Amino acid sequence: MSVLTTGSATRLSPTEVLARLHQQKAVRAAKSRRRTAGVWFTRLAILASFVIAWEWASESGAINAAFFSQPSAIVDYMGKAIMDGSAVENGIVTLREMALAFVIGSVAGIAFALLRVSFPYFSDVSGPYITVLNALPRVALAPMFVIWFGLGEESKVALAVSLVVFIVMITTEAGTRSIEQEYITAMRAMGANRGQIFRRVLLPGSVPSIFAGLRLAVVYSLLGVVFGEMLAANAGLGQQIQYFGSTFRTDGVLGTVLFLAVIALALNWLVALAETRLSRWR
Incomplete structure (x- = not known):
């Protein structure tokens, strides 16, 4: 490979430049792998x-095992719950309720947010009502949901929901x-109608915010369902808790909470995966 020199400066040939870039990339990748391994080891x-x-x-x-239980007892309970099918049966009930709440609440929230952005008059009229409804302590009103x-x-x-x-709705809006x-102004200047602006600008531009809300929605839909089951239900993981x-079965309480934690992690991973796929489309 040739090296071009000009005075005290040294110029590398294109081949050498590419070789050095590949070497630096390999070094960064190795450091990233070592860091990831270190993070997981520490965790x-x-x-x-x-x-x-x-x-x-x-x-x-x-510590009093009757109050705090112990890991071996929790693992023993979880194994028995999986083997006898009670964890799967109650988990399916909770997941079904959670999925319905997540889909209904997410679709409604995104629709309301985009409507409020697209129609300022609707946003001005609905603003106070949304503020009041959002401020209501829905968990405290849970007994009313049972009555209704x-x-x-x-x-x-x-x-x-x-x-x-x-x-x-809030994160999307x-x-x-x-x-x-400027993007919207440019689209209007080019003759785009409201639907085209929505499809080409508003919807793609709101994807990151939508998924930020969906990640929270996964957690809160699960929390809402579990709390409702704890209040009044015949089945479900909340009813088990x-x-x-x-x-006074602390092993059962903590074991069921671990089941819920695994479910929450899996659902959050699915939302993150969908976000990665849709980010490419965006």
Whole structure:
């Protein structure tokens, strides 16, 4: 490979430049892999230390196992719940209610947000009502949802929808309003109608904000459903938590909470995956 020199400066040939760029890229990739491995090792070390200390404290009597349970008892409960099918059966009920609440609340929230952005008059009229409704403590009103919608799944779905719709609507509207006005002005100058502006500018530009709201919506839809099940239900993971809590089964309570945590992580991963796919489209 040739090297061109001009005075004290040294110029590399294009081949050498590409070779150095590839080398730097390989070094950065290796550092990134080492960092990722270190992060996961630290996470697992912290978790293992916590579990070991918890088990030791329960076995030695440093903490009361009747109140705090212990990891081995929780794992034993989770294994039995999976084997006898109770975890799967109740999990399906909770997931079905959560999925309905998530879809209904998300679609309604996105639709209301885009309507408010597209029609300023509608936004001005609905603004005070939305503020008041969002300020209502929906969890405190959970008994009213049972009265209005009954003891079945409808009351749990309605409670969760009341939480989800405002989260998605606010984040979507905030993201849509942050779109540069110059893009909309340019589209109008080129003769675009309201529908074309919506499809070409508003919708693609609001994708990041929509998914920020959807990530929160996944969590809150699950929380709303579980709380409703704890209040009044015949099945579901929330009903299981309420039952085990009333019978002082701390292993059952914490084991069911772990099931919920796994479900929440899996759902959040699915939303993140969908965001990655749609970001390419955007």
